[in-house]
Every structure is written in C-alpha cells, then in structure tokens.
Amino acid sequence: xxxxxxxxxxxxxxxxxxxxxxxxxxxxxxxxxxxxxxxxxxxxxxxxxxxxxxxxxxxxxxxxxxxxxxxxxxxxxxxxxxxxxxxxxxxxxxxxxxxxxxxxxxxxxxxxxxxxxxxxxxxxxxxxxxxxxxxxxxxxxxxxxxx
Numbered sequence: 001x002x003x004x005x006x007x008x009x010x011x012x013x014x015x016x017x018x019x020x021x022x023x024x025x026x027x028x029x030x031x032x033x034x035x036x037x038x039x040x041x042x043x044x045x046x047x048x049x050x051x052x053x054x055x056x057x058x059x060x061x062x063x064x065x066x067x068x069x070x071x072x073x074x075x076x077x078x079x080x081x082x083x084x085x086x087x088x089x090x091x092x093x094x095x096x097x098x099x100x101x102x103x104x105x106x107x108x109x110x111x112x113x114x115x116x117x118x119x120x121x122x123x124x125x126x127x128x129x130x131x132x133x134x135x136x137x138x139x140x141x142x143x144x145x146x147x
Contacts, residue, residue: 009118010070010118010119010121010122010125011069012118014115015069015070015073015115015116015118015119016069016073018072018073018076018077018112018115019069019070019072019073019076020072021076022063022065022072022073022075022076022079025061025062025063025076025079026062026063026064027047027048027049027062027063027064028049028062030051030060031049031050031051031060031061031062032049032051033049033050033051033052033139033140033142034047034048034049034139034142035047035048035049035134035135035136035137035138035139035140035141035142036048036135036138037130037131037132037134037135037138038131039067039071039127039128039131040127041124041126041127042067042068042071042124042125042127042128044065044066044067044068044071044127044128044131045065045066045067045131046063046064046065046066046067046071046075046131046132046134046135047063047064047065047135048061048062048063048064048132048135048136048138048139049061049062049063049139050062050082050136050139050140052086052140055086056086056087056140057084057085057086058082058083058084058085058086058136058140059083059084061079061082061083061136063075063076063078063079063132063135065131065132067128067131068125068128070116070119070122070125070128070129071125071128071129071131073115073116074116074119074128074129074130074131074132075131075132077110077111077112077113077115077116077132078110078132078133078136079132080111080112081110081111081112082136085136086140087137087140087141090133090136090137090140091137093108093109093110093133094130094133094134094137096108096109097110097113097129097130097133098130100113100120101120101123101126101129101130102126103120116129
C-alpha cells in the first residue's frame with residue numbers, strides 16, 4: 001500500500017524509518033511517570049513513560065505504541081524532540097499541532113514535524129499523530145516525585 005491520495009505519498013521510506021526508530025525508545029520500568037492516550041477514530045494507542053528533572057522538564061522517556069506507521073512515526077518525532085520540554089511547552093505544541101493538522105495554523109516548532117506533512121491530507125490519521133503529545137500530557141499531569 002503506497003498511501004497515494006491526491007498526489008501525496010503517505011507511507012514513504014522516511015516515514016517507515018521513523019516508525020521503526022521508535023524501537024530505540026523502549027518503555028522501561030525506570031520511568032515513573034506514565035501516561036496513555038488512545039485515538040477514538042482508529043483505535044491506536046500510545047503509552048509513554050518519563051522521568052523529569054527538578055524543574056519538571058523531561059530528561060528521559062520511553063514509548064510503547066500500538067498504532068499505524070503514521071502514529072509510530074509521530075511518536076518517534078515526539079520522543080526525539082521531548083527532551084527538556086515541560087508540561088506547559090508540550091501543551092502549547094499540542095495545541096499548535098492540532099491547528100496545523102486541521103489546516104488552521106502553522107506547523108508547531110517541533111524538530112522533524114515537517115516529516116508528517118503528507119499525513120495532513122489524511123484526517124483519519126490525525127488522531128494517531130497527536131497520541132504521543134496527549135500521552136505525555138497525561139504522564140506529566142500526575143503528581144508525586146517525578147524522579
């Protein structure tokens with residue numbers, strides 16, 4: 001399946017490589033803050049674990065994704081750019097991401113997000129794209145000692 005629609009090719013070698021790279025960010029037991037998100041449109045799910053520093057910024061994370069290649073690639077992009085981000089920063093980027101996917105604003109300033117440009121033409125994949133951001137917000141909203 002090439003994912004062609006209106007000239008856009010969704011499942012590119014770059015996107016598939018991103019999806020595979022998520023294996024480099026395993027969800028391990030030493031990541032105390034856990035969050036989950038599930039797409040209502042496609043059933044994809046992401047579980048994210050992280051550890052934060054004293055300022056509340058992410059210093060380590062792992063991801064488990066049960067998602068299409070687009071959702072996995074988006075989770076890899078999230079993981080690659082999440083270091084040093086705190087809850088407020090992730091929330092702001094998540095809002096911008098939603099607007100961008102809806103065609104209502106510019107892309108968020110998140111490293112690598114342009115690699116998902118073709119997926120914007122596939123609204124059925126939007127729910128999978130935002131999962132890592134939503135799971136991170138869930139994890140970071142939990143109380144207790146983040147270390």
